[in-house]
Amino acid sequence: MKNSLILKKAKPLKPSLITILLIFCFQLKAQESFIIKNVKVFDGENTIENTSVKITGDRIEDVSPQIEISGGLEVIDGNGKTLIPALFNAHVHAWLPQSLSQAAKAGVLNVMDMHGFEDFQQNMRRLKDSTNFARYFVAGYAATAPGGHGTQFGFAVPTLVKPESAQKFVKERVKSKVDYIKIIVEPSLKTLSIETVAAIVKEAHLANLIAVVHISRLEDAIQVLESNADALVHIWWDKPVNKAKLEKLAENKDFFIVPTLLTTLKAFEAMGENSKDLLTKAELLAEVKKLHEAKIPILAGTDPPNLNINYGTDLYEELFLFQEAGLSNIEILKTATSNVAKAFNLKEMGYLKKNYIADMLLINGDPTENIEDIARIERIWKAGKLVR
Numbered sequence: 001m002k003n004s005l006i007l008k009k010a011k012p013l014k015p016s017l018i019t020i021l022l023i024f025c026f027q028l029k030a031q032e033s034f035i036i037k038n039v040k041v042f043d044g045e046n047t048i049e050n051t052s053v054k055i056t057g058d059r060i061e062d063v064s065p066q067i068e069i070s071g072g073l074e075v076i077d078g079n080g081k082t083l084i085p086a087l088f089n090a091h092v093h094a095w096l097p098q099s100l101s102q103a104a105k106a107g108v109l110n111v112m113d114m115h116g117f118e119d120f121q122q123n124m125r126r127l128k129d130s131t132n133f134a135r136y137f138v139a140g141y142a143a144t145a146p147g148g149h150g151t152q153f154g155f156a157v158p159t160l161v162k163p164e165s166a167q168k169f170v171k172e173r174v175k176s177k178v179d180y181i182k183i184i185v186e187p188s189l190k191t192l193s194i195e196t197v198a199a200i201v202k203e204a205h206l207a208n209l210i211a212v213v214h215i216s217r218l219e220d221a222i223q224v225l226e227s228n229a230d231a232l233v234h235i236w237w238d239k240p241v242n243k244a245k246l247e248k249l250a251e252n253k254d255f256f257i258v259p260t261l262l263t264t265l266k267a268f269e270a271m272g273e274n275s276k277d278l279l280t281k282a283e284l285l286a287e288v289k290k291l292h293e294a295k296i297p298i299l300a301g302t303d304p305p306n307l308n309i310n311y312g313t314d315l316y317e318e319l320f321l322f323q324e325a326g327l328s329n330i331e332i333l334k335t336a337t338s339n340v341a342k343a344f345n346l347k348e349m350g351y352l353k354k355n356y357i358a359d360m361l362l363i364n365g366d367p368t369e370n371i372e373d374i375a376r377i378e379r380i381w382k383a384g385k386l387v388r
Contacts, residue, residue: 032057032384035069039078040366044085044338044351047330047368053083055358058383062354081378082366084333085352086110086359088340089315090258091233091301094136097124099304099311103134104387106312107361107377110135112301112344114182114212114233115142117155122176131385134311137344139182140173142214143200149186149214160192163199170203180204180344182233184214185224198227210344212258225253231343233301235259235287237268237278247294256297256343259288261321262314266307288325298322299343300336316374329371358384 033056041048041063052067053060069075086109094100094113103111111134113121118140127133143166144150146159160169173181181204185191192200197213204211205228212231213224217238222245225232235257261284268275279287291298300318304311315336322332341350348356360381365373380387 033061034074034076035067036076036078036083036362037067037069039362040082040368041352042082042084042330042333042368043353044334044341052078053352053360055360055381055384058358058385060352060354060356060358063352076362076379078362080364082363082368082373083352084361084363084367085337085350086361086380086382087315087336088112088299088350089134089301089304089311089336090299090340090343091260091303092311093303093305094124094311095120095305097127097133100124100127100133100136103311104132104380104382106315107380108134108312108315109359109380109382109387110137110340110346110349111311112179112340113138114214114303115139115150115184118176129383131382132387137179137346139180139212140176140178142182142184143169143192143197144184144186145190145192147190148192149184149189160196160200163193163196166196166199166203169200170207170209174207174209178209181209181211182214183211183224183229185220186214186216187220188216194223194227197224197229201228201230222249225249225255228253229255231256231258231299233258233260234303235261235264235284237264237284240279240283240287241290243290243294246290246296250294250296256299256339257291258299258301259284259291260301260303260318261285261288261325262309262318263303263306265321266309270307285321285325288322288327292325292327292331297339297343298327298331298335299340313375319371319374323371329368332371333367333374 035054037052051065054062054067087107088110089108090112091114092111121138125136128135141157142150183200201211210230212233213229215221218236221232221236302309302314302318319332338350361377362379364376364378367373
C-alpha cells in the first residue's frame with residue numbers, strides 16, 4: 001500500500017498568552033504616553049516658546065519642538081497656553097485627606113507640613129501615589145518648649161527644656177521617618193532657648209535633615225540663622241531688617257525663607273489694634289524685596305488652615321503678594337516650583353525637564369506674563385496622570 005499524504009485544513013492559531021500580554025503592554029504604554037504640542041513652557045527656571053512635551057508613563061520623555069507625533073498617541077494642542085511644573089505649598093498643617101485633595105484640585109501637588117500629630121501624618125503619607133491627592137512631606141512634631149506654641153492644639157507633643165534633650169528629640173523624629181525638622185521660637189509663649197535651638201539644628205544636620213524655624217521677631221531670626229538653621233518658615237513681624245546686615249548674613253549663611261505673607265496679614269487683621277506697633281503691609285512687602293535682592297531663596301507657603309486659609313487656591317494669593325513686593329513673574333513662579341524642590345532636596349521634581357516626574361499644569365493663558373493667569377488651570381497631571 002502506498003503511503004499517501006493527506007492534507008488537512010489548517011486551524012487558525014490561537015494567540016499565546018505571551019502574545020496577548022505583549023499586545024496589552026503595548027496598548028498600555030500607548031495609553032500612558034501623550035504629547036502636548038505648540039505650547040509655551042516654563043521649565044522651573046526659564047521659558048521655552050512654542051515647543052512640545054512628550055510624556056511616557058510618569059516621566060517627561062522629551063521637551064523639544066522636534067518631537068515626532070506618531071500614531072496612537074493623544075495629542076493636546078497647547079496653542080495660546082502655558083505648561084508649568086505643578087505647585088508646592090511650603091508651609092501647611094494638614095489634618096485630613098480632604099486637605100490634600102483640595103490642594104491637588106488647585107494644582108498644588110506637593111505640600112510641606114510643619115507640625116502635626118505623627119500617627120495621622122504617617123497614615124496620610126500613604127496617599128502619596130494617589131493621583132487626586134497632594135504628596136505630603138512632614139516634620140512630624142515640631143520642637144517646642146513646655147507650654148510653648150504648638151502645644152495648644154489638643155494632642156500631646158514632646159517638648160524640650162534644655163540642649164541635652166536635642167539628640168533624643170531628633171532621633172525620635174528620624175524613627176518616625178520625617179522629611180525635615182521644624183523648630184519653634186515664639187516669645188509670645190514659653191519658648192526654646194537659643195542654645196537648645198542650636199543643639200537641635202546640630203543634631204538635625206548629623207541626621208542629614210534640614211532644620212527650619214518658626215520665628216516672629218527679627219532678633220530671633222538672626223540668632224537662629226547664626227546658629228546654622230536652614231530656613232525661616234515665617235517672616236519677622238516687629239521691625240525692618242538692616243539691609244547691610246541682611247546682605248552680610250546672606251553672604252555667610254546658606255538659608256531660605258517661607259514668608260507666609262497672607263497668613264501674617266490676616267493675623268494682623270485679627271489682632272486689630274494690637275498690631276499697630278508691628279510692620280505695615282507695605283513694610284512687610286519691602287522686607288521680601290530686601291530678601292530677594294540679597295539673593296535669598298523665597299518659597300511660597302500659606303500656613304493653612306490657620307485663619308481659614310484653604311489648601312488650594314489661597315496659594316495664588318501668596319503669589320500675588322510677591323508681585324506686589326516687586327518680584328518678576330518668573331521669580332514668583334519659582335517660589336512655588338523649583339525653589340521648593342531645591343530647598344528641600346526633592347529630586348526629579350519642581351521642573352519640566354527630561355526624566356523628571358510629570359507633575360504639570362496646563363494653563364489657559366501665560367502666568368510668565370500675567371501672574372493672575374495662574375488661576376486659569378485647564379488640566380493638572382500628577383506623575384503623568386490626569387487629576388480629576
